[in-house]
Amino acid sequence: MRLVIKEDYNDVSEWAAKYITKKINDFKPGPDKHFVLGLPTGGTPLGMYKKLIEFHNDGKVSFKYVKTFNMDEYVDIPKDHPQSYHYYMWNNFFRKIDILPSNVFIPDGNAQDLQAECDKYEQKMSEFGGVDLFVGGIGPDGHIAFNEPGSSLASRTRVKTLAQDTLRANARFFDNDIERVPKKALSVGVGTVMDSKEVMILVTGSEKAFALYKAVEEGINHMWTVSAFQQHPHTVIVCDEDATLELR
Ligand code: F6R
Numbered sequence: 001m002r003l004v005i006k007e008d009y010n011d012v013s014e015w016a017a018k019y020i021t022k023k024i025n026d027f028k029p030g031p032d033k034h035f036v037l038g039l040p041t042g043g044t045p046l047g048m049y050k051k052l053i054e055f056h057n058d059g060k061v062s063f064k065y066v067k068t069f070n071m072d073e074y075v076d077i078p079k080d081h082p083q084s085y086h087y088y089m090w091n092n093f094f095r096k097i098d099i100l101p102s103n104v105f106i107p108d109g110n111a112q113d114l115q116a117e118c119d120k121y122e123q124k125m126s127e128f129g130g131v132d133l134f135v136g137g138i139g140p141d142g143h144i145a146f147n148e149p150g151s152s153l154a155s156r157t158r159v160k161t162l163a164q165d166t167l168r169a170n171a172r173f174f175d176n177d178i179e180r181v182p183k184k185a186l187s188v189g190v191g192t193v194m195d196s197k198e199v200m201i202l203v204t205g206s207e208k209a210f211a212l213y214k215a216v217e218e219g220i221n222h223m224w225t226v227s228a229f230q231q232h233p234h235t236v237i238v239c240d241e242d243a244t245l246e247l248r
Contacts, residue, residue: 001229002236003216005244009204012240013047016135016202019236020052021061023133023198029065034103036125037068038134038193039093040145041085044202045137049093056097063099067128069121071136071145071193074182075109075159083173084109107157107186118157118186131196138203141165142211142224146187153220153228155189190228199232203239212239213246 006012020037027035039045055061070085079086086106094104105124111117125131136144143149146160162170167181174180193199203212214224215237221227229235 004238016048017051034067038131040137053096067103070106072187073107073109075184133198134196142226147225149223154191199235201237203243206242209245
């Protein structure tokens, strides 16, 4: 596992955007060969998405031959709800770049059969040859996607019931009303992300410092699911100086 420490949030965002740009540009696409990119939502990647849009506008990168898979989506929330991850991704990124809508994959939290939707999602990823680069973020409790403390490190895409702490933390996006926070989500598993050829995890801010310490300096532990990536052959964590406060 490689740890890249940048000075602040802007530097992390720029580094991550440049990394993705290089990976896409180095990739040789074919008629049936796309670069497969896994993506997160949340506050952390917003700066990276802004930079990627900038690079795209400057002609430095095209997403024409990129397929994307998002990490997660809430269950039972309309796609056009401002808090849905569909809305987030289209609003903050996809509609500002040249990606083809048919190349965008986000789990459908309104599917009739949720587990079948998850299985289909996994199947699609492997059909396209697996994920080339999965970008992720982590919570202060070390969760990646909705793989909260205690999730199996071998988990695949599935329906997750959200922990009370997560509901409480997310209430701020739902008028501070915990009752309105979706109780379930579809989420890729730790095993799903582990199967990617490469993983890049963004960690910024002092509130993630303890999680970063658990991720890199302690052993692999399913109570800190991000720690699983110590065993991934090609993972880079990009963090800012604030996030390193607990490192020894
Ligand atoms: C995002 C996701 C989560 C977030 C994490 C950090 O799709 O699955 O793992 O990356 O909760 O969120 P922020 O960036 O808002 O601190």
